[in-house]
Amino acid sequence: MPIATDKIILGIDPGTTTMGYGLIHVTGVKKITLVTLGVLHLHKLNGHPLKLKRVFEKTLSLIDEYKPDELAIEAPFSEKIFSRC
Numbered sequence: 001m002p003i004a005t006d007k008i009i010l011g012i013d014p015g016t017t018t019m020g021y022g023l024i025h026v027t028g029v030k031k032i033t034l035v036t037l038g039v040l041h042l043h044k045l046n047g048h049p050l051k052l053k054r055v056f057e058k059t060l061s062l063i064d065e066y067k068p069d070e071l072a073i074e075a076p077f078s079e080k081i082f083s084r085c
Contacts, residue, residue, distance in 0.1 A: 005026070005027065005028055005029065006025075006026070006027050007025075007026050007068075007069035007070060008023060008024070008025050008026075008035065008066055008067065008068045008069055008070075009023065009024050009026060009068060009069065009070045009071070009072060010022075010023050010062055010063070010066065010068035010070070010071050010072070011023070011024070011071075011072045011073075011074075012059065012071070012072070012073045012074065013074045014055065014073065014074065014076060015042070016042065016048065016051055017041075017042050017043040018039055018040070018041055018042060018043070019039070019040040019042065019055050019058065020037070020038070020039050020040075021037065021038055021039075021040070021058070021059075021062060022034070022035075022036070022037035022038075023035040023036050023037070023062070023066050023068060035066060036066075040054065040055065040058050042054060042055070
C-alpha cells in the first residue's frame with residue numbers, strides 16, 4: 001500500500017483541565033507545514049461530563065473544518081500511576 005504524500009494530521013493532547021491540539025499538512029517526503037494549533041481551557045467547567053462534551057464538540061469542529069486524513073491522540077498521563085513507579 002503506497003504511503004500518502006499529501007495529508008493533514010490532527011494531533012490531540014487530551015486533559016481534564018486543558019486540551020491541546022495541532023494540525024499539520026504533510027506534502028512530499030519531508031515537507032511539513034503547520035496548519036493551526038490551539039488550547040481548549042476546561043478548568044472553569046464543572047464536572048467531567050461537561051468537560052468531555054466540550055472536548056467532543058471541539059474535536060468534531062476541527063474534523064469538520066480541516067477534514068484530517070489521520071488522527072494522533074496522546075495517551076493519558078496519571079500522576080497517581082507515575083508516583084507508584
